[in-house]
Amino acid sequence: MTISALFGTAGVGKTALAVHWAHRNRHRFPDGQLYVDLRGFDHDCEPLRPAEAVGQLLHGLGVPQERIPADRDEQVHHYRSLLDGRRMLVVLDNAASAEQVRPLLPGSPSCHVVVTSRQRLTGLVARDGARPLVLGALAPAEAHEVLAAAVGENRLGAEPEAAARLTELCGALPLALRVAAAQLVCDPGLGVADLAAELDDGDRLGALELDGDPASAVRRAFTLSYRALAPGPRRLFRLLGLAPGPEVTVPAAAALLGSSEQEARALLRALDAAHLVESPHPGRYRPHDLLREYAAERARAEIPEPERAAALDRLLEFYLNHAGAATAFGYTPLIRVARDRPVGDLFDGRDAALAWLESERANLVAAVVRAAETDRHRTAWRLADELRGWLYQRRHLPEWETTAQAGLRAARRAADPLGEAAMRHGLATLYRQTGEVRTSLEHHQAALEGYRRAGFAEGEAGMLMNLATLYDDLGDMRRASQWLGRGITLLRTLDRPELLGPALTNSAAVDVQFGNLRRAVEGATEAIDAGERRATPSATVAPLINRGLARRHLGELDRALADGAEAVRVCEELSQRHHESTAHELLALAHRDAGRYGLALDHAEHALAVALETGTRKDEADSLTTLGEIHRLTGRVERAEARFTEALDTSGSCGLRRPEADAHLGLARVRHGAHAYDAAADHARHALGIARDHGLRLVECRTHHTLAALYRRLGCPERAGRHTADARRLHAETGYRPAAAAWPAD
Structure with a gap:
């Protein structure tokens, strides 16, 4: 005898599938088919007793009512003897339990039984050999x-x-x-x-x-399953309607219940067995979307408001505590608002912490939004602030925006200047990454003022440094240097020596663009040493990249490659996405300068892919320009022009002037190679204007060199000579030693 057991939640189509299968396979059962509704879940009737069910089956087999034995055991014996040797299908629909089903099982191996139930009927599988098929929602x-x-x-x-x-x-x-x-x-x-x-x-x-x-009605179908639950699982099902995210874990359910994890696990398994939740991964449970809505209905109807509020508070506190403990493993920003309480030791190392954050991402975002919607203002912005460093490093930009905006709304409603400044701090950095420069600048300025009003000097210093970084992105080195100087001055008044490393990192980045290359190497090296002394590898990545860029400009390609390789290694080891693109960009540039165009292309393509995936427009523009230059050097002129044009469009739309100048310079070289010297000169003059206006001395040096070659082609030796002299002056002042292959041939 073969038993097929169809399990699934209310309304998932178990009966329809059983009947459809029976109809399609009727030729396999020439002796007939039997069907009985066991009424395991029925609004109006109790579940069918086995004696009643056997009676219906005997009646279906043609046994007159007066010949049906009164004793149940005799009924079962008579039923099985009639099926012995027959090829028949028996459909036992809507079963309540394995005990209800067992008396109805034929003894003959020639029969096939199909059982449907909202319960998992594990006993029928284990003891009677039923083959389970769990039905879920349709594709x-x-x-x-x-x-x-x-x-x-x-x-x-x-x-x-x-x-x-x-x-x-x-x-x-x-x-x-x-x-x-x-x-x-x-x-x-x-x-x-x-x-x-x-x-x-x-x-x-x-x-x-x-x-x-x-x-x-769908609601009526759900109610049948809900009413069949014991009191404990029924209470948890109601509480699941309060959970903001799509899934719950055993510890989160324990927080909702205010119980032990052991009790929560048992109740979740009961709901799973009743198909009121499903378990997509071990230890994680989720109700169907409509069941979640039904659970919320039951919570509103059956749980007093104070009890609902207490349960939600417990769950949000659980997420806040665990987020704090998880982000302590390398995802805590150096400048952040102090926690209300110390974080506990909740994870066995960094890998476990990161795994928890990633698996709980949707729940954490939903928790911030729910806290903001329910006037739990401080919880909303504190949880958003806990998540900021992790969302930044992992480049979960949509989730970062959602949490920061929800936290900002909450802080505003609470008239909390510190909370508002912290949220604007995060949004300023976020919109810098996405290339929304005007919006980023507004949030930078608002966060700076908010930290000042709140008396949070560390936050104020952080925003001064971040403003320097923003103007560095824009290519405005003079403003970047001014903000940097103010930030470092304020930092030196604070008792936070660990903040000096990031300041030196930012200073090195500005020095690279200004052409202060030796000073950039020294500042970046000091920042790297500071990160290593604090045993904080994540703090070494940005200065490694900046030092590598400076060394590349100085012609020290082997050292630049070593810095880039180490930066990539740390990014991979720590699962850092926010520097991954720029680290590969450095390697692409160094390999390109060394004439290893295949390796350069691989790293540049990787850098672009990461930039596009993470939505970082500056990195996107830089990668496009690097790809354009590699294509130009390898004779793929049409691809080069397309990449340079994309870079120009991207940088221009975001106000990124240094990448814009680089893109113009790339197009000038392409036009030069095509003998379109006037068009080339127009692009080069655009690049020169941007470089001079914003203090981009290395870009200016490259542009003078390009214009010198162009004017020689155009028959203007005096103008060519002036540009050559300017290029040589900048070489001497900066120590800049660009690769010879970067220049257009005279």
């Missing part, structure tokens, strides 16, 4: 097919986006899809978009009901 294409079968493909095809949204709002649950389809079929004037809007309006479960047929 999007399958959900579309269910709607189309009832409504018609033409009607859905006329509103494809609305149809996709409707299947999403139905959670791809077959019962919900059939109810929605019935509403469309019964009302030809109802648009698919109209129905989707009704479901999207807040009460999806109310909208998924048919007039005059309450038994078909």
Whole structure:
């Protein structure tokens, strides 16, 4: 005897699948099929007792009522003897338990049994050898097919986006899809978009009901499963409606319950067995989307408001404490608002901490938003601030924006200047990464003023340094130097020697662009040493890159490659995304200067891919320019021009003047190679103007060299000589030794 057991939540289509399979396979059972509804989950009736079920089966086998034995054991014996040797299918639908099913199992190996249940019936699998099949929500294409079968493909095809949204709002649950389809079929004037809007309006479960047929309602189907729960699992199911994120872990459920993890684990397993949650990964549980909405309904209806508030407070406190403990493993910014309390020792090392952060990312973002929505203002912005360093280093930019904006709203409503400044601090850095320069500058200035009002001098110094970095990105070295000087002056008044390393890193970056190359190497080396003394490898990556860039400009390519390789190694070891693109960019530039164009291309492509993936526009523009130069040097002129043009568009749209000047210079070289000397000179003059206006002495040096070659081609030896003299002067003043291959041939 073969037993197939179909398990799944209410409305997932277990009965429909069983009946469909029985119909498709009726030729395999020439002696017939039997079906009985065991009423395991029914609003109006108790579950069918085994004696009643056997009686129905005997009646289906043609046994007159008067010949059915009164004793249950005799009934079962008679039932099994009649099936002995027959090839029959028995469908036992809507079972409540394995005990309800066992008396109904034929003894004959020639029979096949299909059991459906909302419970997992593990005893039937373990003891009776049932083959389980757990049904979940449909795939999007399958959900579309269910709607189309009832409504018609033409009607859905006329509103494809609305149809996709409707299947999403139905959670791809077959019962919900059939109810929605019935509403469309019964009302030809109802648009698919109209129905989707009704479901999207807040009460999806109310909208998924048919007039005059309450038994078909999705809410009613869920209620049957809910009422069948024991009190403990029922309470946890209600509390899950308060959880802001899509999943819960055992410890998070324990926080909601205010219980031990052992108790929470047992209750989650009970809900899993009842298919009111599913476990996508060990230790993680989630209800179906519509079940989550139903759980929230039950929570509002059955849990007093103070108890709901206390449960949510416990969960948010759990996330805040664990986020603080996890980000302590290398994801805590040097400048941040002090925690309300010390973090606990909750993780066995950095790998475990990072794994927790990544797996909980959606839950943490949702927790910040829920805290802000429910007027838990300080919790909202504190949790957002805890996550800032991790979201920055891992380049989870959309989540970073969501949490920072939610935290900012909360801090504003609470009239908390320190909280508002902290959130603007994060947003300033975020929008700098995405190339939204004007917005970034506004948040920088607001954060600086907010920290001053709150009396947080470390924050004020941090924003002065960050403003220097922003103007460095823009290519305005003079302003960058001014903000840098103010920041370092303030830092020296504070008892925070560990902050000097990042200041020296920023100073080295500015020195590189100014052409103070030896000073840049010295400052970056001091910053690296400071990071190593603090045993903070993450603090060495940026100065390694800056030192490598300075060494490359000095012609020390082997040393530049060593710095770049070490920066890449640390990025990989610490899973840092925020410096990964620039580290590979350094390696691409050094290999290009050494004539290793294949390696250079690999690193430049990697740098661009990371920049695009992380949404860092400055790195994107730099990578595009480097790729353009590699293509130019290897004779792929059309590709070179395309990359330089992309770089020009990207930098121009973001106000990034140094990358813009580099892109103009690249196009000048392409035009020079095509003998379009006037067009080349126009691009070079653009680059020269930007370089002079913003103190970009290395760009200016390269541009003078390019213009000298161009004017020689144009027959203007005096102008060529002046540019040559200016280039030589800058070489002498800076020690700049660019690779010979970078220049256009005379």
